[in-house]
Amino acid sequence: RFTCPSPSPRPPxxxxxxxxxxxxxxxxxxxxxxxxxxxxxHNTSNRFLTSKNVGPIPSSRILxxxxxxxxxxxxGMPAASRYLKVSATAPAQGWVGADEIPKSPxxxxxxxxxxxxxxxxxxxxxxxxxxxxxxxxxxxKRPDLALFVSDTPATVGGTFTQSVMCAAPVTYCxxxxxxxxTVRAVLINAGQANAATGQQGWEDTxxxxxxxxxxxxxxxxxxxxxSTGVIGKRIKMTEMLAALxxxxxxxxxxxxxxxxxxxxxxxxxxxxxxxxxxxNLGGVEVSMGGCSKGSGMIHPNMATMxxxxxxxxxVETSLxxxxxxxxxxxxxxxxxxxxxTSTNDCVLGLxxxxxxxxxxxxxxxxxxxxxGEALTVLLQALAKCIAWxxxxxxxxxxxxxxxxxxxxxxxxxxxxxxxxxxxxxAIFGRDPNWGRIAAAVGYSGVLGWDQNDMCIRLGDxxxxxxxxxxxxxxxxxxxxxxxxxxxxxxxxxxxxxxxxPGRGLAWGCDLSYDYVRINxxxxx
Numbered sequence: 394r395f396t397c398p399s400p401s402p403r404p405p406x407x408x409x410x411x412x413x414x415x416x417x418x419x420x421x422x423x424x425x426x427x428x429x430x431x432x433x434x435h436n437t438s439n440r441f442l443t444s445k446n447v448g449p450i451p452s453s454r455i456l457x458x459x460x461x462x463x464x465x466x467x468x469g470m471p472a473a474s475r476y477l478k479v480s481a482t483a484p485a486q487g488w489v490g491a492d493e494i495p496k497s498p499x500x501x502x503x504x505x506x507x508x509x510x511x512x513x514x515x516x517x518x519x520x521x522x523x524x525x526x527x528x529x530x531x532x533x534k535r536p537d538l539a540l541f542v543s544d545t546p547a548t549v550g551g552t553f554t555q556s557v558m559c560a561a562p563v564t565y566c567x568x569x570x571x572x573x574x575t576v577r578a579v580l581i582n583a584g585q586a587n588a589a590t591g592q593q594g595w596e597d598t599x600x601x602x603x604x605x606x607x608x609x610x611x612x613x614x615x616x617x618x619x620s621t622g623v624i625g626k627r628i629k630m631t632e633m634l635a636a637l638x639x640x641x642x643x644x645x646x647x648x649x650x651x652x653x654x655x656x657x658x659x660x661x662x663x664x665x666x667x668x669x670x671x672x673n674l675g676g677v678e679v680s681m682g683g684c685s686k687g688s689g690m691i692h693p694n695m696a697t698m699x700x701x702x703x704x705x706x707x708v709e710t711s712l713x714x715x716x717x718x719x720x721x722x723x724x725x726x727x728x729x730x731x732x733x734t735s736t737n738d739c740v741l742g743l744x745x746x747x748x749x750x751x752x753x754x755x756x757x758x759x760x761x762x763x764x765g766e767a768l769t770v771l772l773q774a775l776a777k778c779i780a781w782x783x784x785x786x787x788x789x790x791x792x793x794x795x796x797x798x799x800x801x802x803x804x805x806x807x808x809x810x811x812x813x814x815x816x817x818x819a820i821f822g823r824d825p826n827w828g829r830i831a832a833a834v835g836y837s838g839v840l841g842w843d844q845n846d847m848c849i850r851l852g853d854x855x856x857x858x859x860x861x862x863x864x865x866x867x868x869x870x871x872x873x874x875x876x877x878x879x880x881x882x883x884x885x886x887x888x889x890x891x892x893x894p895g896r897g898l899a900w901g902c903d904l905s906y907d908y909v910r911i912n913x914x915x916x917x
Contacts, residue, residue, distance in 0.1 A: 494535065494665055496666075497781060501668060501770055502770065505673075505766075506670045506767050507671050509669040509670060509671060509680075512648060512651075513652060513655060513668070514654060514682045514701060515645070516681075517669075517679075517682055517705035518680065518745075519747035520541070520646065520745070521541075521544070521646045522542070522644065522651045522654035523539065523540045523645065523650055523654060524538065524539045524540075524658075525639060525643055527633055527636035529633060535657075536654075537583040538580075538581070538582055538583070538633060539580070539581045539657035540605075540644065541579040542609070543703070545746070545747065547576060548574060548575055548744045548745070548746075549569075549573070549576045549617065549714075549742070549743055550570075550710075550713045550714035550742045551567075551714075552717060552739070553566065553738065553739050560588035560594075561595045561598040562618035565598045566741065573615075574710040575615075576614075577609065577616070578611070578616050579741055579743070580618050580619075581657070581658045582601075582619075582620050582633060583657060583660055586620050587628050605637055608637045617741055619658075619737070619741070621660055622660055651667060651682065652665060652667060661911070662686055664778070665684070666686065666775055669682035670682075672763055674750050674753070675750065675760055679704070679706040680705055680748070681702060681703065681768060681771055682704075683702040683775055684700070684701055685701075685775040686699050686779075700725065701741055702771065703744075704745075706748055707744070707749075707750050707753065716765045720765065720772045723772075725740060725779075727804060727897075727898060728779055729899070773898075781902065783908075784911045785908035785909075785910070785911055786881075787902075788877045788878050789882070790820060791886070792807040792887075792898070792899050793897070794834070794890065794896070796842075796846065796891040797842065797896070798842070798891075798894075798895050802895050805837050806834050806839050806897065807888070808899040809837035809838075810837075812899075813830075814904055815829040816886075821905050823871045824871065825865070825871055827849050834847070842893075843891065846891040846892075847859075847860050847888065849886070850887040850888075851874075851884070851885075851886055852870070853873070854869065856870075
């Protein structure tokens with residue numbers, strides 16, 4: 394039992410929680426296998442336990458909004474037939490041995506779209522991708538350099554971290570978007586964030602774009618850049634520049650190429666994250682795919698996660714950028730793992746028009762609305778995968794708030810709940826402590842609602858109604874969370890604060906002993 398030395402004052406409740414967790418970590422480590430998240434050198438045997446549940450998810454099945462992970466292993470990873478292996482089979486293309494990594498579940502709800510289970514960034518017409526190991530990671534042989542290419546100039550939209558300490562590639566991408574409507578490629582390295590690297594880091598960024606442009610035979614400003622890894626570290630330029638010709642030669646338009654690229658952008662992730670869907674726009678089939686990375690340092694505020702979205706629709710520049718921005722706000726901006734905003738947060742969306750649809754320019758048109766809705770659910774799926782794969786996480790937490798004055802108010806309240814260290818810890822302890830949920834809504838900063846209107850549900854258990862606590866089956870509520878953890882599934886929290894039209898969703902994960910241990914061992 395942890396006690397503060399007496400005459401020192403007791404720390405605040407949140408501080409005591411963190412101190413207690415830190416004190417327990419050494420004891421917990423004695424009884425649990427070690428998890429390594431150091432730049433791709435992962436011992437995943439303890440994270441992906443064998444399940445006694447059913448077999449792999451049928452390819453025709455679309456996961457519902459409840460995100461119950463049927464067919465997943467005990468810690469939620471897909472059964473062996475559910476994911477592709479990224480393996481080193483083509484030395485001529487720069488592969489020298491890639492660590493296997495499973496693929497995150499597909500978390501897209503049903504709607505006026507078709508989910509493509511094995512799809513990703515290469516699903517839309519006219520896009521290619523590649524991922525290979527270039528020697529950028531400090532350990533392991535997982536791919537660490539990715540390239541995403543459109544056959545023709547693609548309209549570009551993006552959202553970026555609002556941190557003043559933004560990385561050099563973020564600044565570069567902002568400048569390119571201010572000057573141009575279209576680009577041809579996105580180059581991403583893992584291992585070094587190229588953030589807080591001064592003038593030399595900026596020069597490395599320009600040299601990267603110039604070298605990739607030369608290999609591809611395009612203008613350097615046709616190349617967008619993203620970096621992820623250790624802050625304060627410059628890119629290993631010698632290794633990266635030497636790998637660029639092999640990277641371009643490895644470009645492919647199949648799902649395996651997209652998966653290799655999705656794997657190459659990961660750092661502490663234990664699973665790659667990609668998804669794709671198709672919609673019908675005025676009789677024309679349009680596809681979009683995407684991939685993202687992130688597991689820790691996740692609390693985006695984009696007016697350490699990265700994302701790339703590809704789409705073959707023809708869309709006017711200002712409309713596409715508006716759609717990307719709106720979808721990012723309702724997806725990546727609504728997730729949190731640990732409350733830390735990265736220096737490198739960046740989502741880039743490319744639309745090349747290869748589907749052949751009439752160009753979409755009217756925001757009020759049915760085509761624009763459907764495209765925006767599909768883009769939002771795709772980015773939400775990728776965002777949820779990041780929270781699902783949060784460092785040390787055993788469950789995904791989804792909080793829905795209804796009855797607020799506006800959607801923005803509801804979204805703020807929901808994110809406050811999933812970001813609460815006390816809520817996250819209670820869920821890890823399988824403790825249906827609804828008071829922490831109510832408190833998180835209360836300090837969210839949203840005003841103008843009456844606490845006597847609050848209702849709270851945890852799964853099917855009604856915990857509070859009209860501001861009054863209810864008698865409920867606590868063991869059953871605890872079992873609900875335990876069952877979700879057994880399959881690395883989802884714990885659903887529903888909060889109502891009145892009868893207003895505002896509705897918001899946010900996603901996070903529980904806070905486990907492993908989170909403290911992982912980040913104590915991992916140099917960021």
